[in-house]
Amino acid sequence: MSLRANFTTIYLREHLGDDKNDISDDLGFDFVGDQSTVFSFTIEKEPVGRGYFIINAYDVQKKWHRFEINGNPFRSAGLFPDGSKGKWFTNFAIIPENVLHQGNNTFQVIREPGGDNFLINDIVINWHEEVKTSRFNLFARKE
Numbered sequence: 001m002s003l004r005a006n007f008t009t010i011y012l013r014e015h016l017g018d019d020k021n022d023i024s025d026d027l028g029f030d031f032v033g034d035q036s037t038v039f040s041f042t043i044e045k046e047p048v049g050r051g052y053f054i055i056n057a058y059d060v061q062k063k064w065h066r067f068e069i070n071g072n073p074f075r076s077a078g079l080f081p082d083g084s085k086g087k088w089f090t091n092f093a094i095i096p097e098n099v100l101h102q103g104n105n106t107f108q109v110i111r112e113p114g115g116d117n118f119l120i121n122d123i124v125i126n127w128h129e130e131v132k133t134s135r136f137n138l139f140a141r142k143e
Helices: none
Strands: 002-016 030-033 039-043 047-058 066-069 072-075 088-095 103-110 118-131
Touching: 002 039, 002 103, 039 118, 088 118, 103 118
Parallel strands: 002 030
Antiparallel strands: 002 118, 039 103, 047 088, 047 118, 066 072, 066 103
């Protein structure tokens, strides 16, 4: 069995929080309150093993926000670094086996209460899938 990596990119560009004016809207992010838009994406082949997602965010102050993938909640402890006030950062989290599946999948960010206002720019979701390979020899002589 050969595996290849595949991915999708979510261009969320949303401001989560309880104060629309807490972060300048110069970047054109949509203020959405406590929950991001539910983003749907399709996986054409059955995912194999664990996956991961990479998130690009700004000004996250608390570590306990939640992500949901296909309705499965994931806490963000360790995903958001200390001292990100006024800074962009990129980090990743593991997606356990059997969370992603072939067909339609969903991803959402849910803000925990407590005054944190932050921006989510984009998210890359990565998984592995099985592929059939032929024993093609690149250096074989064509007759």
